[in-house]
Amino acid sequence: MAQDKYKSVWVSHSSIGDFLKCPRLYYLHNVYKNDLGRKINLTSPALSLGIAVHEVIEGLAKYKVEERFLKPLEETFEEEWKKVTGKQGGFKTEQEEAEAKERGRKMILRVVNNPGPLANKTVKLPPAHNNMPPNFFLSEEENIILNGKIDWLEYVPEDDSIKVIDFKTGKNEEKEDSLQLPIYVLLLNNLQKRKVSGAAYWYLDSSDTPIAVTLPDAQKAHAQVLEIAKKIKTAREKQEFNCPRGPEGCFACKPFEKILKGEAEYIGVGGYGQDMYIL
Secondary structure, three states: OOOOHHHOEEEOHHHHHHHHHOHHHHHHHHHOOOOOOOOEEEOOHHHHHHHHHHHHHHHHHHOOHHHOOOOOHHHHHHHHHOOOOHHHHOOOOHHHHHHHHHHHHHHHHHHHHOOHHHHOOEOOOOOOHHHOOOEEEEEOOOOEEEEOOOOEEEEEOOOOEEEEEEEEOOOOOOOOOOOHHHHHHHHHHHHOOOOEEEEEEEEOOOOOOOEEEOOOOHHHHHHHHHHHHHHHHHHHHHOOOOOOOOOOOOOOOHHHHHHHOOOOEEEEEOOOOOEEEEO
């Protein structure tokens, strides 16, 4: 019997990351809904900078190779920045915003001057049902769905394969035990037919080119992600989302607790229909 996707437990790289940091954070960010039936989220300068830069660069995939750089990317960046300016983007002062915007502008210029793989053909995952992100059943038996969006898929014509490129706008390098690539590999192996022949992180703040990383083993990735997903499912069934630090909370869940206590400033409804706040 086919499972009802609306009753499934959905997991993604970000929700799994929340759960691993703190189950209470996972609950407040991914499960809890306020009186209006909306989820809650905090905006921050780092988040807003990442959103604006990603929108500009990922948006290039909509165009044919020869049309990609016809419109200046700086112009597109200015348009995207308008969506995250001021408190909307978590900026408390004009100087804080100006510094973040300048960092973002330099990232965009880096891409303009070193388009690299962005000047090659790209592949897109087929659209999912009801505008949902690409997803598949990680386990039909457990009724768990894995979903996620991949920044960029470069097409390699020599062997009809694809390479994953993930854009990084933060200052820190991705940790070795990150589940991001394992999740990408699982999504690609289940949602399209081409072989995944490579992967790279592009640290836009510091590197002119993407840095290749080793592809994870798909079977290990499946076991690893499913193990955590099952823990999330159990927590949801038991409604047990306790902070490991106890009632006082930790660095991860405390900011969201402030929203519940009325200590955060409401700034409006965000892109995913969440009520957005600033601390």
